[in-house]
Amino acid sequence: MASVDRKAVAAVLEDIAAMLELKGSNAFKVKAYENGARAILAFPGDLHAAVASGELKKVPGIGPSLFSNIESLVTTGSLPYHEELRAQFPPGLRECLRIPGVGARKVKQLHDALGIDSIEALERICLEGKLAGVKGFGARSAEKILRGIAMLRATAGLHYYTRARRRADEVLDLLQRTGLAARLQVAGSLRRRKEIVRDLDFVAASGRPEELGRAFRDLPWVDEVTADGPTKTSVRFADGMAADLRVVSDEDFPAALQYFTGSQEHNTQLRARAKKMRMKLNEYGLFRADSPEERVPAASEADLYRALGLDYIEPELREGLGEIEAAEHGELPRLVSEEDLEGVIHVHTTESDGRDSLEVMVEAAREVGYSYAAITDHSKTAGYAGGLNEERVLAQREAIRALRQRTPGFRIFHGTEADILADGSIDYGDEFLANFDLVVASVHSRFGLPRAEQTARLVKAIRNPRVAVLGHPTGRLLLSREGLDADVEAVIDAAAESGCALEINGSPERLDLDWRHCRRAVEKGVLFSIDPDAHATREYSYVSLGVGIARKGWVTPQSTLNAKTADELEAWLIKRRGGSLPDL
DNA sequence: GCCGTTTTCGGCCCGACTGTTTTCAGTCG
Numbered sequence: 364m365a366s367v368d369r370k371a372v373a374a375v376l377e378d379i380a381a382m383l384e385l386k387g388s389n390a391f392k393v394k395a396y397e398n399g400a401r402a403i404l405a406f407p408g409d410l411h412a413a414v415a416s417g418e419l420k421k422v423p424g425i426g427p428s429l430f431s432n433i434e435s436l437v438t439t440g441s442l443p444y445h446e447e448l449r450a451q452f453p454p455g456l457r458e459c460l461r462i463p464g465v466g467a468r469k470v471k472q473l474h475d476a477l478g479i480d481s482i483e484a485l486e487r488i489c490l491e492g493k494l495a496g497v498k499g500f501g502a503r504s505a506e507k508i509l510r511g512i513a514m515l516r517a518t519a520g521l522h523y524y525t526r527a528r529r530r531a532d533e534v535l536d537l538l539q540r541t542g543l544a545a546r547l548q549v550a551g552s553l554r555r556r557k558e559i560v561r562d563l564d565f566v567a568a569s570g571r572p573e574e575l576g577r578a579f580r581d582l583p584w585v586d587e588v589t590a591d592g593p594t595k596t597s598v599r600f601a602d603g604m605a606a607d608l609r610v611v612s613d614e615d616f617p618a619a620l621q622y623f624t625g626s627q628e629h630n631t632q633l634r635a636r637a638k639k640m641r642m643k644l645n646e647y648g649l650f651r652a653d654s655p656e657e658r659v660p661a662a663s664e665a666d667l668y669r670a671l672g673l674d675y676i677e678p679e680l681r682e683g684l685g686e687i688e689a690a691e692h693g694e695l696p697r698l699v700s701e702e703d704l705e706g707v708i709h710v711h712t713t714e715s716d717g718r719d720s721l722e723v724m725v726e727a728a729r730e731v732g733y734s735y736a737a738i739t740d741h742s743k744t745a746g747y748a749g750g751l752n753e754e755r756v757l758a759q760r761e762a763i764r765a766l767r768q769r770t771p772g773f774r775i776f777h778g779t780e781a782d783i784l785a786d787g788s789i790d791y792g793d794e795f796l797a798n799f800d801l802v803v804a805s806v807h808s809r810f811g812l813p814r815a816e817q818t819a820r821l822v823k824a825i826r827n828p829r830v831a832v833l834g835h836p837t838g839r840l841l842l843s844r845e846g847l848d849a850d851v852e853a854v855i856d857a858a859a860e861s862g863c864a865l866e867i868n869g870s871p872e873r874l875d876l877d878w879r880h881c882r883r884a885v886e887k888g889v890l891f892s893i894d895p896d897a898h899a900t901r902e903y904s905y906v907s908l909g910v911g912i913a914r915k916g917w918v919t920p921q922s923t924l925n926a927k928t929a930d931e932l933e934a935w936l937i938k939r940r941g942g943s944l945p946d947l
Numbered sequence: 948g949c950c951g952t953t954t955t956c957g958g959c960c961c962g963a964c965t966g967t968t969t970t971c972a973g974t975c976g
Contacts, residue, residue, distance in 0.1 A: 393960055395948035426949045464965085466974050503969055551976090564976090592964055607976090609963090627976060634960040639953090645961055823973095832952095 365713040367437050368423055369403050369410050371643050371694050375436060375445050376400035376429070381457050382448040384467035385923040387476075398424040399783075401628065402431070403630035405684050407883035411437055424845070455481025463510040473497065474592045486512055514603075515688065521842060522604055524908060525871040526562035526660035526724075527553050530604060534565065534776050537582060538608075543575040544568065550606075550623035554678045556911035558841060558874040562605035564623045572610035579608045607667075615647045622646035628683025631674075636671055636687065642672075668862045679914040696885075696919045699893070705928050706735035707903060708832065709780065709803055709866065714759055716748040718899040721762060725775060727900035733927040735774035736764065737801045744782035744790040745807060748841040753795055759797065759836075760945075774929040776936075777945075785809045787823025789830065796829035800944045801936060803894075805834030810847045817849040828940050832924070833858065834894045835868040835875040844874075851880050859887035862939055867916075869909025870896045881916020891916075892924040 402424040406413065413419040414437050420430050459470045459482055473479040476497045477488055488494050489505035525827045531549045537545055538586035544567040548554075551564030569575045576596040579590050589605070590597035613621040622630060623646065637644040641652040642659060649659040649670055665675040673690035677698055680686040689695045707728050711717035711862045717724065721738060728736040740759070741750035751759060756779070765775045775905045778801035782790045789796060789804055796802055804824045811822065825833055836854060837846030858865050865884060868875045873896070876884075881891065893913050895905035913923070920926040927935060937943055 392948050393958080398949080424949070464974065468973060499967065499972080503966065507966085562976095590964055623976085627960095631960055632976090633970075638960075643961090647962095795963060873965090899956055 367440055369406065372433055372436050373400040373403045373665075375442060376403065378457070379432075379445055379448060381460055381467070382452050384460070385452055385456060385471055387467075395424070395426070395429070399433075400433045401430045401683075405682075405695075405879060406878070407852070409850070412777075416436070444519075449719065452699075453480040455484070458482050459485055462508065462515055464507055464511045468659060469499075472499065475664040482512060483931070489811050495736075522554070522560050523841065523871050524556065524558055524874075525562055525940070526829075527604065528564060528695045530600070530611065531563050531565075534563065534582060534606065538565070538567070538575070540579060541575065541578045543571050543578060544572070544610075545613055547618055550620055554624050555681055556679050556915055558912065562607065565606065566606045566616070566619050566623050567610045568616040568619075569609065570612075570615040575610050575818070576608065580608075588721065609646070610645065616710050617661050617667055618644070618648040618664050619646045623669055624678050624681060626682050629681040631681055632687050634673065638675075640671065640750060642671075646665060677862075677914065679911065680917070682915070686696075690729055696917050697919050699910060699913040699920045699923045699926060701907055703752075703923065703926045704733070704775070704893065704906065704910075706733045706736040706737070706925050706932065707731070707895060707897070707906065708776075708778070708801065708892050708925050709739050709834065709868070709896050710736055711740055711896075712738060714755070715745070720757075722766060723900060724897070725766060725770060725773070727772050727903060729770070730839075731903050734772075735776060737776040737778040737803075737874050739778040739801070739803045741789050742779050742781035744784070745780075749817070750782075753791070756791075756798060757794075774933075775934075778803060780805055782807050783820060784825045785812065785820060787820040789824065789827060792827055793827065797940075797942075798945055799829075800933075801831045802829050803832040803834040804830040806847060808840050810838060810844075812847070814848045814850065817847050818853050821849055821854050825854065825857040825863040826861045827863075828861075830863055831939060832864045832866050832937060833896075835870075835873050835896070836865055836892075837875050837877065839875050839877075841874060846875065851876075855880065855884045855889060856882065858889045860889070864890040864892045865911045866920065867893045867908070867910070867913050867918070868896050869894060869905035870902075871905065871908060873913050874908060878912045878915035881913065881918055885917050885919065885922045888924070890924045891918050891922055893918075 376396050377400045380393050383393045399857050402422050407423060414434050419425055432442055456470060456474060459465060479485050479488060489509050494500050529551055538544060539706055546568040548566055550566050552560050555565060567575055572594060579596050584600040585598045586601040587599045589599055594610050599605045609619060609623060632645045643652050644648045649661055649667055658903040659670050661670060668675050674693055674695050676686050676690050700904040710724055712721045712724050725736055739750040743752045761776055763775050767775050779799050780803045783804050783806045784790055824830055840845030864878050891913060893909040894895055895903050897903050
């Protein structure tokens with residue numbers, strides 16, 4: 364049987380949606396396929412099993428038709444309906460949909476009028492000045508499309524959260540200094556703490572919108588102004604990042620902030636709810652449906668949610684994945700926050716590939732406010748990272764013993780980030796692992812193993828009682844490397860069963876485990892270790908990125924390993940390994 | 948194509964901006 368994972372299924376559904384759009388099908392049918400793709404990506408269980416049992420039919424957004432399509436895909440590896448559609452459209456035509464500012468209607472029109480069937484053909488027509496003849500396209504259309512093509516090629520416009528956050532803070536600072544904004548906040552996916560951000564959204568309350576808009580256009584990084592209306596200004600910075608500013612009245616601000624925080628899907632559901640309750644929600648406020656002039660008073664986002672019969676929903680949760688239902692029933696979790704963290708796990712020093720010494724890393728952890736740190740340098744297999752052989756481990760143990768004497772009131776756990784070998788065993792061997800207080804086990808090699816082998820490898824490591832934490836579980840690198848191919852659901856089940864914690868690695872390029880997987884794991888009782896993977900003192904700040912991902916994944920303090928106190932962690936470690944920690 | 952405490956048929960979120968138009972369709976979020 365062909366192995367079709369959820370990403371592949373979602374990609375097919377998205378492809379179908381794109382082609383239905385090109386066909387000019389009912390927009391809601393298109394939407395249904397897009398929603399289906401999202402639902403599959405977010406579906407936490409085993410897709411094959413859910414198809415076999417029919418459980419998938421119960422997932423919102425998967426109706427009879429989508430179910431049978433998905434069933435065909437996972438059981439036979441292909442879908443005739445998809446093939447039929449593909450045969451009708453050249454692949455280049457679907458590529459054209461990715462150009463910003465170019466949608467299905469325009470692509471279809473250009474295909475019909477000029478036979479354009481690829482981005483290259485479209486570019487040529489624009490350059491040759493042959494576009495303006497087509498009805499609906501004028502002199503400026505070609506220019507705009509060419510810019511869109513350039514943009515698409517440049518970066519695909521995606522940015523790490525950290526980079527976007529830094530730029531957003533700079534923008535907020537400069538706009539704040541103008542004194543033109545009574546209220547000013549960043550919204551959008553950045554506020555929702557998505558790991559990857561496409562553009563920045565700012566919302567302001569101001570009595571002088573034109574001046575504020577001008578200040579926005581005049582920001583030092585602005586390369587191009589892409590939209591410029593009385594309430595909305597869009598720019599692109601020289602580094603390719605796009606940013607929007609919306610200016611509203613003070614009274615409208617809460618609704619505007621809510622609206623521009625999104626996500627699209629969350630807002631769609633929220634508006635449908637408002638409508639059902641005979642109200643109307645838009646970016647200016649909440650109104651009575653039968654008397655549109657009558658505003659439902661709301662001084663804050665919390666007021667808006669309350670008026671809709673909902674508990675306040677934290678921005679991180681607003682992904683349209685059941686948070687509204689949970690808020691309705693008072694079942695939202697108390698999300699973990701940085702204040703809940705008692706200690707830091709997964710810390711490197713100069714002994715392997717860190718840039719600061721043991722003493723400096725420990726002191727910095729104490730200054731951050733932690734009451735313990737688990738030092739986890741690389742293991743012997745990681746020669747490229749200066750990994751420690753057994754002899755050096757024992758020497759480090761002595762160094763830590765000595766440092767403990769000089770660091771009263773602060774607990775130092777001696778750990779390792781040990782390599783999981785291809786067969787799932789840990790490179791030091793189980794016996795030697797007993798020398799550590801805490802073992803983080805990670806995959807650093809053989810990413811290409813077949814799925815079944817890769818899964819078995821991770822499960823074996825998780826079931827090893829010496830292993831406390833599975834480090835960066837999928838090994839992905841955002842924007843550059845797919846994670847290893849493993850059955851995450853099986854990994855989660857193994858963690859739940861054995862009690863091994865899964866890491867939420869806060870390194871900006873990792874943010875692994877992905878938040879989409881966390882929620883199901885939390886429900887199953889899995890513990891998470893929210894770690895910086897720090898290679899220098901300043902990288903302790905990565906913990907806050909990990910916390911953002913944990914919050915998106917509905918992780919609570921109770922589900923967080925390093926929200927335990929030092930004593931609790933020690934007790935947990937002893938229980939996990941079924942024996943005492945090394946006598947130090 | 949999906950969905951149901953108005954409904955198994957008839958809805959499906961809503962508005963700003965652009966570029967082309969003289970009243971609007973397309974795109975985006």
